[in-house]
Amino acid sequence: MTSSVVSVEAVTAAGGAGISDVMDRVEERMATLAGDYGPLLAHHARATISAGGKRLRPLLVCLASGVPVIESDALIRAAVAVELVHAATLVHDDVLDGASLRRGRPTVVVSGGRLLATATGDLLFSRAFAELAGGGEVEAVRALSRAASGLAAGELMQREDAWRMDVSVERYLERCRLKTAVLFRGACELGAMCGGGGVSGLGHFGESIGLAFQLLDDILDVTGPPERTGKPRGADLLDGTVTLPLIVARERDPVLARLDLRTLRGPDEAAEVCDRILPTGALDVARERAFGMVAEAKAQLPLLPDRQRTALMLVADGVVERYS
Amino acid sequence: MTSSVVSVEAVTAAGGAGISDVMDRVEERMATLAGDYGPLLAHHARATISAGGKRLRPLLVCLASGVPVIESDALIRAAVAVELVHAATLVHDDVLDGASLRRGRPTVVVSGGRLLATATGDLLFSRAFAELAGGGEVEAVRALSRAASGLAAGELMQREDAWRMDVSVERYLERCRLKTAVLFRGACELGAMCGGGGVSGLGHFGESIGLAFQLLDDILDVTGPPERTGKPRGADLLDGTVTLPLIVARERDPVLARLDLRTLRGPDEAAEVCDRILPTGALDVARERAFGMVAEAKAQLPLLPDRQRTALMLVADGVVERYS
Numbered sequence: 001m002t003s004s005v006v007s008v009e010a011v012t013a014a015g016g017a018g019i020s021d022v023m024d025r026v027e028e029r030m031a032t033l034a035g036d037y038g039p040l041l042a043h044h045a046r047a048t049i050s051a052g053g054k055r056l057r058p059l060l061v062c063l064a065s066g067v068p069v070i071e072s073d074a075l076i077r078a079a080v081a082v083e084l085v086h087a088a089t090l091v092h093d094d095v096l097d098g099a100s101l102r103r104g105r106p107t108v109v110v111s112g113g114r115l116l117a118t119a120t121g122d123l124l125f126s127r128a129f130a131e132l133a134g135g136g137e138v139e140a141v142r143a144l145s146r147a148a149s150g151l152a153a154g155e156l157m158q159r160e161d162a163w164r165m166d167v168s169v170e171r172y173l174e175r176c177r178l179k180t181a182v183l184f185r186g187a188c189e190l191g192a193m194c195g196g197g198g199v200s201g202l203g204h205f206g207e208s209i210g211l212a213f214q215l216l217d218d219i220l221d222v223t224g225p226p227e228r229t230g231k232p233r234g235a236d237l238l239d240g241t242v243t244l245p246l247i248v249a250r251e252r253d254p255v256l257a258r259l260d261l262r263t264l265r266g267p268d269e270a271a272e273v274c275d276r277i278l279p280t281g282a283l284d285v286a287r288e289r290a291f292g293m294v295a296e297a298k299a300q301l302p303l304l305p306d307r308q309r310t311a312l313m314l315v316a317d318g319v320v321e322r323y324s
Numbered sequence: 325m326t327s328s329v330v331s332v333e334a335v336t337a338a339g340g341a342g343i344s345d346v347m348d349r350v351e352e353r354m355a356t357l358a359g360d361y362g363p364l365l366a367h368h369a370r371a372t373i374s375a376g377g378k379r380l381r382p383l384l385v386c387l388a389s390g391v392p393v394i395e396s397d398a399l400i401r402a403a404v405a406v407e408l409v410h411a412a413t414l415v416h417d418d419v420l421d422g423a424s425l426r427r428g429r430p431t432v433v434v435s436g437g438r439l440l441a442t443a444t445g446d447l448l449f450s451r452a453f454a455e456l457a458g459g460g461e462v463e464a465v466r467a468l469s470r471a472a473s474g475l476a477a478g479e480l481m482q483r484e485d486a487w488r489m490d491v492s493v494e495r496y497l498e499r500c501r502l503k504t505a506v507l508f509r510g511a512c513e514l515g516a517m518c519g520g521g522g523v524s525g526l527g528h529f530g531e532s533i534g535l536a537f538q539l540l541d542d543i544l545d546v547t548g549p550p551e552r553t554g555k556p557r558g559a560d561l562l563d564g565t566v567t568l569p570l571i572v573a574r575e576r577d578p579v580l581a582r583l584d585l586r587t588l589r590g591p592d593e594a595a596e597v598c599d600r601i602l603p604t605g606a607l608d609v610a611r612e613r614a615f616g617m618v619a620e621a622k623a624q625l626p627l628l629p630d631r632q633r634t635a636l637m638l639v640a641d642g643v644v645e646r647y648s
Contacts, residue, residue, distance in 0.1 A: 092442050115483050118416050118442065122449070123476035129453050130469035138462045145454035152447035159439050 005056050005213075006318025011063065015311035018069035019062055025071065026058045026079045033080070033127060048087050048108055048120070056213075057082045057187040059315065064191025064202045067308035074135040078190040081140075084128035085148050086183060091121035093155075132190075140190050147186030154179025162240035163262055165250070172244055176214040177207065184210025201302030205312065208297035213319045215290040218243035219283055220322065222274045234270025237261055244289070246273075248282035256280070290320050329378050329537075330642025335387065339635035342393035343386055349395065350382045350403045357404070357451060372411050372432055372444070380537075381406045381511040383639065388515025388526045391632035398459040402514040405464075408452035409472050410507060415445035417479075456514075464514050471510030478503025487564035487586055489574070496568055500538040501531065508534025525626030529636065532621035537643045539614040542567035543607055544646065546598045558594025561585055568613070570597075572606035580604070614644050 012020045058079035065075050094107040095117045108117040125148070132140050157175045161167050188206030222245050224233040236243055240261050250257045256276060264270050277283065294316045301309060336344045382403035389399050418431040419441045432441040449472070456464050481499045485491050512530030546569045548557040560567055564585050574581045580600060588594055601607065618640045625633060 089446070092446060095438075095442065113483075114419075116480065118419060119476050119479035119483065122413070122416060122445075123473060123480065125446070125449055126469050126472035126476055129465060130473055133462050133465040133469055136462050138457050138460050138465065141453060141457040141462065141465045145450050145457055148450035149447060149454055152443050152450055155443035156440065156447065159437075159443065 005054050005322055006059075006315050008055070008059065011059065011311050011314055014314055015063060015307050016068040018071060019059075019067075019311070022062050022069050022071050022075060022079065023055065023058065025076045026055070026062075026083070029076055029080050030083065033084075033131075048091055048124070053083075053087075055083065056315070056319075057086055057183060060184060060187040060206060061191040061194070063308065063311050063315065064188040064206070065195035067305060067311055070195075072194065074137065074140075075191070075194040077131050077135040078140060078194050081128040081132040081144055082147075082183065082187045082190060084124045084131065085144065085151070088121045088124035088128065089151050089155075091117055091124065095121070137193060140193055143186050143189045143193070147182045150178045150182030154182070158241060161242065163260075165242060165260065167242045167247065169244065169247055172242070172247060173211065176211050176218075180214040180217075181207045181210030184213065201300070205297045205301055205316075208293045208300075209316045209319045212290040212293040212297070212316075215244060215286055215293070216320055216322055219245060219286050219290070221245075222277050222283060224274075232267045232271070234264075234267065234274045237270045237273055238264060238267065244286045245277050245282045248285045249277040249280040252280040252282065253277075287320075294320050329380050329646055330383075330639050332379070332383065335383065335635050335638055338638055339387060339631050340392040342395060343383075343391075343635070346386045346393050346395050346399060346403065347379065347382065349400045350379070350386075350407070353400055353404050354407065357408075357455075372415055372448070377407075377411075379407065380639070380643075381410055381507060384508060384511040384530060385515040385518070387632065387635050387639065388512040388530070389519035391629060391635055394519075396518065398461065398464075399515070399518040401455050401459040402464060402518050403511075405452040405456040405468055406471075406507065406511045406514060408448050408455065409468065409475070412445045412448035412452065413475050413479075415441055415448065419445070461517060464517055467510050467513045467517070471506045474502045474506030478506070482565060485566065487584075489566060489584065491566045491571065493568065493571055496566070496571060497535065500535050500542075504538040504541075505531045505534030508537065525624070529621045529625055529640075532617045532624075533640045533643045536614040536617040536621070536640075539568060539610055539617070540644055540646055543569060543610050543614070545569075546601050546607060548598075556591045556595070557598045558588075558591065561594045561597055562588060562591070568610045569601050569606045572609045573601040573604040576604040576606065577601075611644075618644050 008020055008023050061079040061082055062069050062075065069075075091108050095114055108120050112120070128144065128148075129141060132144055154175055154177075157178060161171065161175065185203045185207040188202040192202045218236065220229050221231075221236045221243065222233065226232050237246070238261075242261070246256070250259070253276065256273070259273065264273065298313050298316055301312065304312070332344055332347050385403040385406055386393050386399065393399070415432050419438055432444050436444070452468065452472075453465060456468055478499055478501075481495075481502060485495065485499065509527045509531040512526040516526045542560065544553050545555075545560045545567065546557065550556050561570070562585075566585070570580070574583070577600065580597070583597065588597065622637050622640055625636065628636070
């Protein structure tokens with residue numbers, strides 16, 4: 001499955017060749033790390049960290065550091081660390097979901113079992129901090145650990161809210177902030193540190209587009225198409241995860257208002273609920289909210305060199321333009 | 325279950341009142357952290373990080389920093405961080421083992437389910453690094469991430485070696501080093517940094533007594549008693565984990581040499597294997613090896629003030645004197 005939000009090529013065209021050089025170094029470094037822990041991890045970690053993915057977070061680290069991008073050891077380490085934390089959470093999520101495919105390949109949990117997948121996730125997590133500490137900036141470690149704590153707290157919140165049909169929009173947005181946006185923020189903060197700049201403005205930018213990214217993910221869960229998203233429509237519904245499209249649709253359709261997700265008996269019924277959400281217009285509400293977040297993020301960007309601003313805006317637009 | 329290796333009281337008597345003051349601050353700080361992430365985590369994290377345990381690793385951090393112990397923010401943070409990493413691995417281990425009791429209380433996985441337990445472990449892990457980064461020493465973060473990577477690699481190695489009856493002593497010891505001794509080493513290194521001293525000598529001390537600690541754990545799996553260890557005899561055997569007692573016993577008893585752990589059908593048969601290991605003398609071999617490690621660790625201690633040396637030796641002896 002490919003779900004590119006924005007191509008490195010397009011951003012490189014806007015921001016200069018340094019970007020693709022740094023992204024290549026990030027890939028090399030991750031491939032090296034995958035081989036560092038013996039054959040078992042090499043096999044499974046490669047399936048996770050070298051199998052591709054959007055590399056959106058390393059790209060943000062890179063662009064937040066400044067354009068033209070100056071390749072430095074600290075920058076590569078920061079970009080790798082952010083992606084490793086992301087990879088670690090994916091591995092653990094797959095353990096919990098019992099997911100069988102990720103990025104078109106068998107997940108670690110399916111090919112190696114739960115124990116191996118949990119340990120692989122823990123290792124990726126530890127390696128992220130080792131990688132960052134190797135760069136020598138304690139403030140960077142702080143930013144990443146804040147983000148990683150947020151991700152875990154977001155997972156806990158999702159668990160806490162599972163099957164609760166009365167989740168408020170505010171609480172839903174706070175969950176999105178924790179489980180997704182904090183790492184986008186962290187990526188921008190780490191990049192800004194590597195560039196020697198302040199973190200305030202870019203951190204906010206990262207958080208806003210991260211929120212929009214999660215909203216789009218939740219919209220795509222309803223619309224599919226499965227062959228692009230890599231999972232059946234309504235997968236969130238079957239997990240008991242109530243997201244913005246359903247929250248809004250329940251206000252507009254009395255049948256949905258009475259729905260209890262626990263009663264869904266499989267993917268076909270989940271797809272029926274998705275079909276029922278469509279005519280309520282809830283997806284437009286969610287989409288507009290995501291577009292609004294991106295517009296606000298762009299408007300609030302701090303004063304930056306033109307090429308850096310253009311490149312960051314490309315990424316911001318890419319976040320909400322997936323499959324649209 | 326209490327399985328005190330060495331009492332804080334005894335070490336305080338040897339090393340001064342500062343020790344129990346610091347250990348009290350560590351407990352307070354961990355209790356505060358447990359309440360920091362909303363009611364769900366507060367409930368489950370409290371069951372894990374506030375439920376006691378030996379606090380052996382924070383004690384090592386404390387003693388490695390010097391005696392009399394000077395209470396400092398960095399020292400408290402380091403001691404808490406090491407214990408949080410330990411707690412995180414326990415929570416994840418329990419997920420994988422489906423363990424129902426830990427320290428005499430229901431495990432997070434039993435009371436909250438796998439998702440919650442995995443996220444709780446991840447959060448404890450992230451918080452450990454946040455805690456340490458708050459102290460401002462990047463070298464400390466490096467030491468902890470080295471240790472945490474080792475723990476995860478050790479878990480992976482144990483998985484890789486599961487059900488393999490031909491595991492060598494060398495490979496067994498390397499597994500013990502990774503899954504246990506690296507964090508003892510990390511505790512000593514972090515403590516030495518807080519005290520302003522070098523890490524070389526105390527790191528080796530930590531690793532050696534950590535190895536001995538794991539050997540004793542593996543001996544106790546064979547001997548019990550279950551009411552002290554908190555688990556049935558032979559639990560390792562049922563998990564397919566081949567440890568030193570069995571490796572040695574297989575060299576001495578042809579029936580054990582032909583044993584395939586996969587054929588064991590439950591705790592009664594595991595206990596029978598334990599009974600068969602006893603007369604081979606394998607436990608004495610393992611115990612002597614552990615005692616030798618502790619003796620070597622004590623002999624190789626760098627030049628230290630008398631009270632610090634005495635306190636560290638008390639801990640070293642405690643590691644191998646459990647239930648003996």
